Amino acid sequence: MTTQLEDRKIDPAVALPAIDETAPREPHRQFALKHEDCFVVADSYGDIRGTGDGLFRDDTRVLSRFRLFIGGRMPSLLGASLSQDNILFTANLTNLATIGPNGSEALPGVVHVDRTRFIWQDRMFERIKFTNYSAREVVLPVRLDFDADFRDMFEVRGTMRSRRGRAHDALVGEASVTFRYEGLDNVARQSAIAFSIKPDQVHPDHADFLIVVAKRDSRALYLEVGHSEETPSSDRFRAAAARARFAMRSKRRQGATVFSSGRVFNDWLTRTRADIALLTTDLETGPYPYAGIPWFSTAFGRDGVISALQMLWLNPDLARGVLAFLAHYQSTETSVFDDAEPGKIMHETRKGEMAVLRELPFGRYYGGVDTTPLYVYLASSYADRTGDEAFVDRMWNSLGAATAWMEEVGARNGDGFVTYNRAADTGLFNQGWKDSSDAVFHADGTIPKGPIALVEVQGYAFAAYQGMAALAARRGDDAKAAHWSALAERIRQAVETHFWMPDRDFYALAIDGQGKQCAVRTSNAGHLLYVGLPAAERAQSVATQLLSGHLHSGWGVRTLADDEIPFNPMSYHNGSIWPHDTALCASGLARYHERDSVVKLMSGMFEAAVRFNMRLPELFCGFTRAASDSPVAYPVACLPQAWSAGSAFMMLQACLGIRVDGWKREITVERPRLPIGIDNIVIRHLAIGQAKVDLIFERIGDRVVCYLDHRHEGLVPLVVRS
Known part of the structure; x- marks a missing residue:
């Protein structure tokens, strides 16, 4: 005893x-x-x-x-x-x-x-x-x-x-x-x-x-x-x-689930899904994926939108929650301190003492140039995935205000570009996803003067205008549809004219306030592929360089090519590897039918995850992979991080070539590939309208076939293009 x-x-x-x-x-x-x-x-x-x-x-x-x-x-x-x-x-x-x-x-x-x-x-x-x-x-x-x-x-x-x-x-x-x-x-x-x-x-x-x-x-x-x-x-x-x-079990069961023939691969997907569930917080407006622990365990606009885009094909309810929250806190006034303007979508919110006292602007801060076009793009993508017209109707005024802000910013500089120039010294110096103070620069390393037009932001704006045009057409507003279609085409042509570097066959990182290119090769250009802006020939050139040894480390895509002057594999944004960035590039490659390259990128990221104990961190160092090496950790990276976890599912979708059309109630699979070492994948309870189906991918010889489980045949059309 x-x-x-x-x-x-x-x-x-x-x-x-x-x-x-x-x-x-x-x-x-x-x-x-x-x-x-x-x-x-x-x-x-x-x-x-x-x-x-x-x-x-x-x-x-x-x-x-x-x-x-x-x-x-x-x-x-x-x-x-x-x-x-x-x-x-x-x-x-x-x-x-x-x-x-x-x-x-x-x-x-x-x-x-x-x-x-x-x-x-x-x-x-x-x-x-x-x-x-x-x-x-x-x-x-x-x-x-x-x-x-x-x-x-x-x-x-x-x-x-x-x-x-x-x-x-x-x-x-x-x-x-x-x-x-x-x-x-x-x-x-x-x-x-x-x-x-x-x-x-x-x-x-x-x-x-x-x-x-x-x-x-x-x-x-x-x-x-x-x-x-x-x-x-x-x-x-x-x-x-x-x-x-x-409570956690309920969160993890939201949306479709993925199972494969690979035990270790399943372990990765299980941990990844658990990380997304861990970071998802139930707010009054619905579920919202907080960005990451420890520094960013709060609602970030950009991170929430990209995480929702990554999970959209499996769990559209997450996108709905993100959109509802961001619409609720959309700016209705101008504030220099908060970098706010009417129609702009929030970048970050905080509840601590310093935010309440406004010692810092992050209580509700709007200094993110990409959040607003990404928000509009997510809304149109959610509508395409679900066909949820009622929700789009409720969001329409908010989407109109966000698009009006984009148009107003574009009109200020005359070329239609969505630019940033922080309003107060307390705000963020750089306001794209690479927001460290040294993340935007000229080829010689000098810091450009604003306003800054980032290449990927123009891609997001292009996609947002296209999405709004399609939604307006469905609502019977042909005039607005034509207007937004024209804006999308205008910004596409402007990007091709001003950002393309003929001598390097690549897109510049940015255009500065004097109209000069920041003529460096970065992963940002891969985001243009994600939204489908470039013509096929230029897209092929970008794809080739993204997969070259200068940008592809063997683990993932570096944020900056290793032969550029400011390159540092241990930096935050100038040579490191961010899983969500690699996933966006992979999704862009898939859009231009580079499916085998997607498999290569996913393989590297999966192998990195295994060495990180099945958890991809916010970022890791961009050292070149060598035989028997492991990826090198970045010392203060968040772990877990929502958009790093979600990158696994965005890359998997890019491999499998899945698109769910909520308007037609149809699933399309185009040129599917399975990850290396995986012979079959089952996607269970994939929702489309009121139906839920099980979708099976199987390797047979050198082909990958896709079919619906027999219990669901006839409920949902499946179109497979090999």
């Missing part, structure tokens, strides 16, 4: 061994959990050290330090993992040699420490289970160190503030500690840590326990961290975990 903890008290005269902050550690890895607007990032031990990690709620760090010590030392790491559904983090640890306060010794490696954690409804639940495999009772001096600095997310990222709110003294209870902070926004924030076992000693920054475990027995300590103090227990832990898993 396990001896009760209350029978063994720590003698204040007996000091615990000094905490060894320099103990050797395993290679650094971060693990993230999330539910709605609360997430936690910790290392392989489950520890939070207070650098970029922590427990965050509404863009505020409510737990900045949380570390486990046994006998004054860090335990030894056996391994760490996330459950396949992204709900549970588990660190498997064991003790080093420890001496209890009565002089008893616990030999190293005799106690297994199972540290399991999850997030549910703004609360972190944790169970630390000690299992004694020795032949005698062990007494473990256990310490938990903790702190809450209530730093705004932007402070955690490095932004300095001239003053902060007031941190109150922590309230110390018998089995709890509550941290309190009153922000400059007059919001009282608090974070309470509570334990299922009463500590032997509890202080404002740590709690000490004597955990007594009989031979061949176990003992568990439960704890919770939330806004208010609750009493942790095994029952609460199990009940909350069950609810969290049920």
Whole structure:
């Protein structure tokens, strides 16, 4: 029978061994959990050290330090993992040699420490289970160190503030500690840590326990961290975990699912789908994929739209939720500070103290030049996928306002290009998807003066005008349809005239405020293929160079060719590899019938994912792939990242050549290919209208055939073009 903890008290005269902050550690890895607007990032031990990690709620760090010590030392790491559904983090640890306060010794490696954690409804639940495999009772001096600095997310990222709110003294209870902070926004924030076992000693920054475990027995300590103090227990832990898993299971089942003949390939798709579900937050307007953890766990316009486009063929409800949210927060006024103008679509929203106080413009910020045309394009793509005329009707005024903003910007410079030039110094210097300050440049590396017309943004505008023309025609408005068709053709011709570099057979990155080309070869040109702007001959030239050794590393498409002056494979945007960028390029190649090249790109990205433990990060370094090499991680990349996860499904669609026509209630498959090493793929419950079908792809010899499961024959027309 396990001896009760209350029978063994720590003698204040007996000091615990000094905490060894320099103990050797395993290679650094971060693990993230999330539910709605609360997430936690910790290392392989489950520890939070207070650098970029922590427990965050509404863009505020409510737990900045949380570390486990046994006998004054860090335990030894056996391994760490996330459950396949992204709900549970588990660190498997064991003790080093420890001496209890009565002089008893616990030999190293005799106690297994199972540290399991999850997030549910703004609360972190944790169970630390000690299992004694020795032949005698062990007494473990256990310490938990903790702190809450209530730093705004932007402070955690490095932004300095001239003053902060007031941190109150922590309230110390018998089995709890509550941290309190009153922000400059007059919001009282608090974070309470509570334990299922009463500590032997509890202080404002740590709690000490004597955990007594009989031979061949176990003992568990439960704890919770939330806004208010609750009493942790095994029952609460199990009940909350069950609810969290049920909610995640419901999210993962939304839309069609994909299964293949490849076990490892399936593991990748399963993890990817779980990551998208993890990042998708249920807002009042519907589901919205938050961009990424830790820095971007909020609604971003561009990221949300591209993630929705990636998943549109499988789960159009995600696109509907994104469109509804962005329409709700569409700008109706001009604000220099917020980079807002009527009709513009939001780039980013934040809930933290600094955003509320407008120390930064990101409370609701509109400084993204590409979000508005992408929003319009997503709406037309959603309509084509679903045939949902009622939703388009509700969106029509918003879409008209967004398109009017594009036209107005185009009229300012006379050539129809959608350009940016930040309105205030507090805003983003560059406002395309490559938004770092050095991401747009001339061939000699100099930074151009604005306003800047990015090549891919003109492609998005072209697609948006085309989409609006098609929707207007369906609504019987022939005049507007003709108007938007003419704008699409005008911008197409302007791109071909002003962006094409005849000496390099490629499109320039941008046109600066003086009409000069930023004459460098970047992945941005691949986005033109995605929307179908270039003529076939030029598209072929772009495709050839995207797949050349200068831009294709062997893992994916680099953001910048390696023979350009500013190239740096370790940079954020000037030579790195972004999975979503590669996926857009792959989808563009498929549009121009380069299906085998798509298979090549997907193979490289899948192999990279395997080496990243089945999770593609936000980006990774653009070093050339060599035999037996692994892709090189970018040190502060978000993981998971929504559009990196979604890239797997965008590339798969490009391989399979699937298009779902919601107007005709028809599925078209054109020149299908299967990924390397995969002999069959089944897409289950693919929705088209009111019907749901199972679509099967199978390799037979050197051909790939596609057919509907027999149970669904006759419900939906399937057109296959080989």
